[in-house]
Amino acid sequence: MSSENGQPDGGAEGAPPEQLALIRESVRTAKAPKAKPRTWRGAALAAELPVARVLVDKGVLHLDRYFDYAVPQELAADAQPGVRVRVRFGAGRHRVREGRREGGGLIDGFLIERRAESDYTGPLAALAQVVSPERVLSEELLGLARAVADRYAGSLADVLQLAVPPRNARAEQRPSPAPLPPPPAPGTGSWARYERGAAFLESLAAGGVPRAVWNALPGPGWSEELARAVAATLASGRGALVVLPDGRAVARVDTALTALLGEGRHAVLTADAGPEKRYAQWLAVNRGSVRAVIGTRAAMFAPVRDLGLVAIWDDGDDSHSEQHAPQPHAREVLLLRAAQDKCAFLLGGWSCTVEAAQLVESGWARPLVAGRDEVRRSAPLVRTVGDGDLARDEAARAARLPTLAWQAVREGLKHGPVLVQVPRRGYVPRMACATCRVPARCRHCSGPLEAQDTGAVLRCGWCNREEGAWHCQECGGFRLRAQIVGARRTAEELGRAFPAVPVRTSGREHVLDTVPSAPALVVSTPGAEPVAEGGYAAALLLDGWAMLGRPDLRAGEDALRRWIAAGALVRPQGAGGTVVVVAEPTLRPVQALVRWDPVGHAVRELGERAELGFPPVSRMAAVSGPAQAVAEFLRAVELPGEAEVLGPVPLPVTAPGRSRRAGAPPPGEHWERALVRVPPGRGAALAGALKAAQAARMARGGEGVWVRIDPPDIG
Secondary structure, three states, X not given: OOHHHOOOOOHHHHOOHHHHHHHHHHHHHOOOOOOOOOOOOOOOEOOOOOEEEEEEOOOOHHHOOOEEEEOEHHHOOOOOOOOEEEEEEOOOOOOEEOOEEOOOEEEEEEEEEEEOOOOOOOOOOEOOEEEEOOOOOOHHHHHHHHHHHHHOOOOHHHHHHHHOOOOOHHHHHOOXXXXXXXXXXXXXXXXXXXXXXXXXXXXXXXXXXXXXXXXOOOOOOHHHHHHHHHHHHHHOOOEEEEEOOOHHHHHHHHHHHHHHHOOOOXXXXXXXXXXXXXXXXXXXXXXXXXXXXXXXXXXXOOOOOOEEEEEEEOOOOHHHEOOOOOOOEHHHHHHHHHHHHOOEEEEEEOOOOHHHHHHHHOOOOEEXXXXXXXXXXXXXXXXXXOHHHHHHOHHHHHOOOOHHHHHHHHHHHOOOOEEEEOOOOOOOOOEEEOOOOOEOEOOOOOOEEEOOOOOOOEEEXXXXXXXXXXXXXXXXXXOEEEOOOOOOOOHHHHHHHOOOOOEEEEOOOOOOOEEOOOOOEEEEOOOOOOEEOXXXXXXXXXXXXXXXXXXXXXXXXXXXXXXXXXXXXXXXXXXXXXXEEEOOOOOHHHHHHHHOOHHHHHHHHHHHHHHHOOOXXXXXXXXXXXXXHHHHHHHHOOOOOOOEEEEEEEOOOOOOOOOOOOOOOOOOOOOEEEEEEEOOOOHHHHHHHHHHHHHHHHHOOOOOOEEEEOOOOOO
């Protein structure tokens, strides 16, 4: 204690013996203080390669570059490329002491490389701390992250936040298991049902790099087939990565892989896993202990060594699109990985997206399909109920279900569970021809026509032009129909109609994984359908217009994908499986469902989009924000000469208390959106121009706008 407090000098020497003993015990048992980041004033620099090039975790475009720092000698051994570091960032040139820059706030970063000298002529700040000697950023992962950032007009720091999970010290201190030797090549199994299935597996096992778009047969066999593709790749001594849409799909492939290969040969990476478990699994992959990875979109950047196969299941599912900047899609990331690592590629699903059809059409990938006879043996019988049937059906006028649907339910319940698919609420209406149901589109840009208010003039949802003399290009009709049919709860109605049968629901609040084979009614929203033991006896697909009538370029493709996903859970036609869809049978998605031909639908859709200049044939970007900010941004950006600007148009106002989607305005604010379209081959130029303009605007402190490449919902 000091003399100012009236105590004699000498510290604790005048304290009572009990107090001295307590002080000594406290000092003895106290833990050594943790090392804190330093300014390293006066410390010697590393004798070799004294400059560290660092990527700081700022995530803003005008700082999307590397910064040089001095390496103190005490950190030289641990400061290796790929480790996490902490640096001081933001000190000005005037804050220099003894030839080194000091001050600034502490910020995380990655050490990219060590150099002998810096290109920067001024004084350098020193590394403050090496967080961990674990190398978590390899050259391959860095190159992939840079490619993704460039493609999506984003920053490298934002991509690395998606690619490298947060550090967990306990997981890092534990050693990873020793790698297992390659397993034997698996048998063909159910891949024999496909025309080139056996050849595809043989190529993987032999170290080949086949690229295929796989249209899987209905039924539960897809998870085992995917597991066999992974096993064949592992047999060649290479690694494999599989990205799936949700945790239920991950669990099925996890079970199939464990049954085929046993424990310890694959890691599961999902965002739902706890931080310690997820980081431990990620480290096992990064260290080379595990060569196969399955997971949700969080796994698309997994650092698998000697990558031999990247695969994605159901690429049309919304879950594959990342919601955090720069919002990459798992399919596009895996395509970049296939090109970068020169590995095999497999895109699979019960349905087929337009992007998948384009890969086959361009010759980059080959189709992996079954013959029509095999498809007919595996698929259920599909029956339709259209507007004409509903008009003649008194039961349909009095109740929600037409007579054919009631009959299918009664018959199906005699043999097992029946699935009832009901679209979600909240679909926004768009306009269509009242006669032939073809969507009404703008004559100038082919965007969707909308009527904001009853009786209002039609206006394009892309370019905002008014349309006062619309007529249908398909049938010549002049009458329009607003497709507003939304989801209704059907559990009570079905429960009253079938009082002796249990009714189960599966949706956003509670998603069922499986249901038993006993008779039951299972009411589900799209994407939440549980798997029935032995398959469903029948399925009802209600309110088809609620999905076909969405104001979205992908409405037909997405409706068909969701219908086929439900139908694939139904028993084959030979076992009595029946699907009833309530939708106009003349529409292309309905016809494709009846024929069970999603590939043909995707090919025809691709041809139409090519004629109209729609994605994915063209590349498109969305620019959203306050009206003045969007206008200023469009004036400042140096777009490619072939670029076409559509809009801007007002965006729907987000209601207070409602969840805000990525790119939507904050609650109560009025935003506008413009679309920028370029022809094939100019996507990189468009992304580069938008990124440069956004970086310049942020550097000047201007009001930011939201830029998204390949927006999924363009109308």
